[in-house]
Amino acid sequence: MEWNYQGDRGPDNWKTICSAFYQAETESLQSPIALDDNQTNLTSSQHSLRFDYNRTLFESSFFNHTVHLSPKTNEKVNFVTFNHKKYFLEDLHFHLPSEHEINQESFPLEFHLVHRSVKNDLLVVGVTVLPSERPMNTVLAVIDEKALHPRIAERGLTVPIELKRLLPEKKQFYHYTGSLTTPPTSGPVEWIVFRHQTYMRQGLLQAFKRNVGKTNRPLQPRSGRPIYLSDC
Ligand SMILES: [Zn+2]
Numbered sequence: 001m002e003w004n005y006q007g008d009r010g011p012d013n014w015k016t017i018c019s020a021f022y023q024a025e026t027e028s029l030q031s032p033i034a035l036d037d038n039q040t041n042l043t044s045s046q047h048s049l050r051f052d053y054n055r056t057l058f059e060s061s062f063f064n065h066t067v068h069l070s071p072k073t074n075e076k077v078n079f080v081t082f083n084h085k086k087y088f089l090e091d092l093h094f095h096l097p098s099e100h101e102i103n104q105e106s107f108p109l110e111f112h113l114v115h116r117s118v119k120n121d122l123l124v125v126g127v128t129v130l131p132s133e134r135p136m137n138t139v140l141a142v143i144d145e146k147a148l149h150p151r152i153a154e155r156g157l158t159v160p161i162e163l164k165r166l167l168p169e170k171k172q173f174y175h176y177t178g179s180l181t182t183p184p185t186s187g188p189v190e191w192i193v194f195r196h197q198t199y200m201r202q203g204l205l206q207a208f209k210r211n212v213g214k215t216n217r218p219l220q221p222r223s224g225r226p227i228y229l230s231d232c
Pocket residue numbers: 093095112181
């Protein structure tokens with residue numbers, strides 16, 4: 001079903017588009033939410049998180065209004081282990097501006113690393129991004145600006161990514177349970193959102209703005225659910 005980020009088929013109306021979207025939005029706690037240090041459950045904050053990420057070839061595509069990169073290999077070489085359970089990376093995509101808010105701050109871009117366990121449970125890692133004039137220390141540098149154009153991205157360009165370098169240097173993270181942020185916004189999804197940002201050079205950020213544009217779902221109610229703050 002066709003949906004959008006504004007107009008009649010914008011986020012406020014997603015649940016009216018079809019019964020599957022309605023069900024997804026009403027039957028699970030939704031994402032994104034505002035994350036705030038003052039509202040985290042510090043008492044039970046020791047969640048274990050480990051990244052096993054390697055340099056991998058990704059293939060680009062363009063759907064759900066944004067650029068996606070998916071691993072070209074079917075081998076499960078990239079995964080996170082969260083509370084002793086493995087989730088395998090299957091997709092990397094971008095939202096502008098950020099979807100999550102961190103300590104009342106919004107950021108120009110947020111990317112999502114979507115993982116799935118063998119039992120089909122979802123875990124998404126969210127990383128917020130700031131512009132920087134210094135040489136980029138993340139591998140997003142390898143994405144050619146032209147490659148972000150929808151018609152070029154959907155041709156399936158091959159992009160090598162050193163995944164570890166996409167993550168912020170400081171590894172403090174929030175954890176909460178929510179949903180996908182695009183229709184059907186089904187859950188549960190285990191969310192890991194880094195408290196610190198990573199950096200992208202201004203030119204690349206501008207290219208994202210030109211080619212992808214506004215692709216963020218508004219904040220959803222927290223509805224009393226716990227938010228944990230932990231260190232990797
Ligand atoms: Zn996303």
